[in-house]
Amino acid sequence: MLLGLAAMLASWPAASTAAAPARRVDIPVPDIPYTRFVLKNGLTVLVHEDHKAPVVAVNTWYHVGSKDEQPGKTGFAHLFEHLMFSGSDNVDRPFLAALEGIGARDLNGTTNKDRTNYFETVPASMLDTVLFAESDRMGHLLGVLDRKKLDLQRGVVQNEKRQRENQPYGVVDQIVTENTWPRGHPYSWTVIGSMADLDAASMTDVGAWFKANYGPNNVVLVLAGDIDPATARAKVERYYGDIPPGPPLARQRAWVAKRSGSRRGSVQDRVPQSRIYRSWNVPGADTPEEALLDLAAHVLGGGKSSRLYRRLVVREQLATSAFAGDDSAEIAGQFGINLTARPGADVDRMERLADEELHKLLKEGPTGDELERARIAILAGYARSVERVGGFGGKSDVLARCTTFTGDPDCYKTYLRRIRAATPATVRRAMLDWLADGDYTLRVDPFPAGLAAQPQALDRSKAPPAGRPETLRLPPMQTATLSNGLTVVLAERHGAPVINLSMMVDGGYASDARELPGLASLTLRMLEEGTGEGGQVRSGFEINRELEALGASFGTSTNLDGGFVNLNVLKPTLERALGLYADLVLHPRFAQADFERLRRERLAAIAREKTVPRQMALRVLPALLYGPGHAYSLPLTGSGTEAAVQRMTRADLQRYHRTWFRPNNATLLVVGDTTLAELAPQLERAFGAWPAAPVPKKNLHSVAQPAGSTIYLIDRPGALQSEIVGAQLAPPLAGTSVTEALQLNLLNDLFGGTFNSRLNLNLREDKHWSYGVGSSLVPALGQRIFLSASPVQTDKTADALGALAREYADIAGARPPGARELEDAQANETLGLPGAFETVNQLSDAYATILQYRLPADYYDTYTAQALAVTPAQVDALARRTVLPRQPVWIVVGDMDKVEAPIRALGLGEVRRIDVDGKALR
Structure with missing residues (x-):
């Protein structure tokens, strides 16, 4: 530990920064006029x-x-x-x-x-x-x-x-x-x-x-x-104007409460992995130290090119995650390190090596290259914030925070100027001042196995008349085809210098081989770890360092039916970024060492899922609905099973990539500050040589609803709440008429999809047995899962299950949707649409939905008119056709010693005990 090192470290000379810094990217400080x-x-x-x-x-x-x-x-x-x-x-x-x-x-x-x-x-x-x-x-x-x-x-x-x-x-x-x-x-x-x-x-x-x-x-x-x-x-x-002011208020001055010495604590929890939390009290927001410590946190543990990640996750493979952050509040802040140990790893050694990395950074300071990449990452994040007017981090949020805490709406500019002006020496000095002493470490281990106004008259008895839904006109989708057949779809959005690219591959969890569930998502995840195999050879660290130097972000995701390889980049660096992006898509290296590490991380992630109540249910749900052999009957988390992940080899990932990653099986969706004329030649150079080949068909056959109603119980001893999931099958999104799909959205909204829905008003607002209850439709090319998820307090589990069963019977015909309910759902679906397309990422998500599920190009532009035309009778008829009055599948995750007997006494259907893998018990 660092006890007593402050004076010694302060005397050390700053390290040489002879390493060439990352190429400077001119990212201007954003301006939010007001x-x-x-x-x-x-x-x-x-x-x-x-x-x-x-x-x-x-x-x-x-x-x-x-x-x-x-x-x-x-x-x-x-x-x-x-x-x-x-x-x-x-x-x-x-x-x-x-x-x-x-x-x-x-x-x-x-x-x-x-x-x-x-x-x-x-x-x-x-x-x-x-x-x-x-x-x-x-x-x-x-x-x-x-x-x-x-x-x-x-x-x-x-x-x-x-x-x-x-x-x-x-x-x-x-x-x-x-x-x-x-x-x-x-x-x-x-x-x-x-x-x-x-x-x-x-x-x-x-x-x-x-x-x-x-x-x-x-x-x-x-x-x-x-x-x-x-x-x-x-x-x-x-x-x-007529609201009177409150009394004058006193404000607490800054109180950092800097500690000295090192203190430790430990606790056991129902967790699958040991975790180390280490923290220091530091100056708070809007101080010179904030910017410097933010940069230090990025260098130490801000991403995959950070020192902690490279040492603990990649090189030593002692941790599945390693993060450092500077949490700045009004009167003080806390700098923290969070390390999650790989199952079976030496936790003490993990902590010791993390301390070595901190110690080294304190002694030497960051290199010029590290500091430049951290600077670019922070400046790029603010550049992207100018896209949104609302929400966390949007322009209104930035102005409100600065004004509230400093009185200066432009305080964010001061922060960003400090970021730009920082040097390795100033960052090191801040670290020596605040991180060389006064740490608290908590180790979490698994349980042993087991202001006077002049009033103006306002008649508040009558609210202002509501406005009408706004007309939505999204940027049109433009299409081009590369020489190899790859379809390129572009939607232009100018205003912020941001571009999002998404390579959409028709694959997803449904493309997993039966014996290797989780292969698709693991293959996509591995794309981030290295390039080669016909392209420029890069390690995962080199990829992340290059992305940071470009002010870009890269990531992959997988859903039931597709894989997505995403790059968000600033317009000034697009051309440079495309070469890297193409290599990431086309030439993954699948290095054996990286594969072994990610396989261990995946196994740890599955273990974590098996401790989170809702994820426990979602892992076993698909097999109970679709039955064995269906392409969707795999854990809904997409992570697979331990047995399958343990069986996987590097060759399996290579084979999956060769089979499914083909231009005839993909669409490149681009949204942002560019034009087709600018873009097409660059894309041809990057992707034109990618060869087409035949691609397998996925088995998405229709299945019958399970007969009867079965309640599956999963024991979670000592649980403070129970998680109740109810589920059945619903018509597919693809292939269903747009009218029916839209009606089903409205039905879900009034049933459980909004705050004002039947389920939430019942269990939260009326009975206050839950913090929040909801329902949703899982998007799919085949039959969809229609589910409700209800976390409830343990002593109300059986009562809540009975109430939920009555709600399903009511919506299926006993109490048809009313006109007011439908009006609320229609308002929710239509009035909020314009706010859903502010950023290029939001636009990209919308166009991806249209493309993946084969919806009309004007789906969102015509959505409002079609939704407002739906009648209560239509929604009632749909509910009677699609919602079963007795849910075929219920899953309850909770403390069975307390909830099993009351559940059985309900008589709602057959009750079965299963384990976290869905296997029958007694």
Whole structure:
């Protein structure tokens, strides 16, 4: 450990940086223009214009978080975040339900140590509706806040706490928080608070908390998107101008609480792998040290070219993941290292070698090349943020954060200038100052096997009229064909210098051989590890270093029916990046050492899946629905089985790549800041020599629904919650009429696909047995899985299962979909569409859906009109045809000592015990 090294390390000379730095990429600091004004009641408002889509992001930041609480009254900020969603004087219905109904996207609220924020991106026509609602809960909440709502949301929050703690490593947050901050420090309790404090919260407490902290003088409101400042000001004055300010508020000054010495802790948890968490208290956000420590974290453990990853994951193969990060908050921060040991590895040695890498970086500092790549990565991330107006990291979020914490909306520019100005010596100095002493290490091991306003009149008894769905006109898809037959599809999107390329290969989990499930996803994953075999030879480290130097990101993904090889790149570096991209697609090396390492990582990932309740169910579900031999009857996670992964060889991956990666079996989708004239010659040079060849057919035969209703039980001893999954088969997306597919989307929305759905209103909002319940349709070329997933508190498992069974019977005919339900679903499906296509990644996902599932090119442009034409009778008829009143398959994952007998007493069907692999027990 580093105890006592600070003075010694400070005396060491800085290392030579003779290594040639990465080629400089000129990534400008983004500019987010804004107009700022402050109402007489203290509300600070910023307006940013961006007219590329008819949407407006509304981002409201209350400068109150868990650090503003007092010991014994913890969890209030987070509890009040939930209460703010429960309705107000003039919007007396759940806020999420109200906003889902007007097409809100990126809709949520979050609480952290320092602030509570609420955000949504809505059609421009719906801005008045949102401002009315947001201002109503700011100024008119307490009139409808009663004991019933308090108890309901208290229950929801407590279920959220149980749900978090029921996950692997769920105990870590509490332990690290209590052991790294001194008693009385505002960060010395968790954001979610304690169960006892939540239980003790009274109406008097919450009323006083609201009055003290939620006045407009403590708020920053940002409107970003299709709006001008004059219009914005008039609207904000109308809706917020009569809200009185709250009392003056004191602010906690910076309190880093730097520690000295080394402290350790250990805990056992129901986890498959040992993990090391190591942390130091450091200066917080908007300090000179923040930028320097962010760079240090990137060099140490920020990706696959980082020192920890290369040493522990690749070279020594002691870890399956190795990460370092600098978590910056308002009054202090924490620098952390997170290491996950490979099963069976020497955890002490892993920790010791990680310390060696930290020690070496402290002694020598980063090389010029390492620092340049870290700098490019951070600058590129900000360049990409200018694509979105809302959501986490979007332009409204950046402006709101800076204004809330610094008073300067441009504070992000200061941060980025510090990033650009950093040198190896300044980064090393910051590390010596803050990371040479004062660490806390937690080892987690598996259990042994086993502000005065001048009011303006506003009649709040009548909400503003709702707007209409916006017309959607996506960039058209342009098509070209390369000399070898490869289809290229381009959608132009100019404004941000970003381009996304996705090579779509017709394969997916369904292309796995029966004896080798998981082969497709592992093959795709291996593409990141090295090139050669006919192309330029590169190691995984060299690939990641080259990507960082280009400001690019690369990744692969696999779903049931396809594999995707994705490159997101900046326009200035596209031509240079294409050579690398082509090699990654066409010439993977499949080095034996990399294969062995990734195989071990895959085995560890499967072991982790078998400890996460929902993933446990999704692993066994497909075989229960499709039966043996079907191409889809494999774990829905796509990871395969231990036995199959252990059998796999490098030759299997090579064979899969040769068989399925062919230009006649692929489409290259490009979205972003380029044209076909610019692009086509470059693509011909990169991919034109790729030869075509015959490709096998996948077996996607139709199967009958399982007979009867069977409840499968998987034991998870000591579980704080039970996970209930209900599932059946639904018509395929491909080949089904667009009308029927759209109707099924609406049916899913009103049943379980939205906050305002039947399932969620029942189990969360009415009974508060769960933090959230939902249903979904798994996209597929063949028959789809229609499933519901319901995490519920253990003592309500059987009651919840009975309630869910009644909901299925009701939607299948006993209680047909009502007109209001359908209207809410139609609003959700149509009004939110414009907000779903802001970034090139979002556009790429949409076009990939069209291409993969053979949908009409104008699918999204015509979606709104078609959805609004659907009638309740049509949805009812579809439900009667497709939803079985008695679900054929239920899976319950929980503590069987507590839930099995009540489940059997329900009499819903045959009950069977199975293990985590789906094998029958007793």
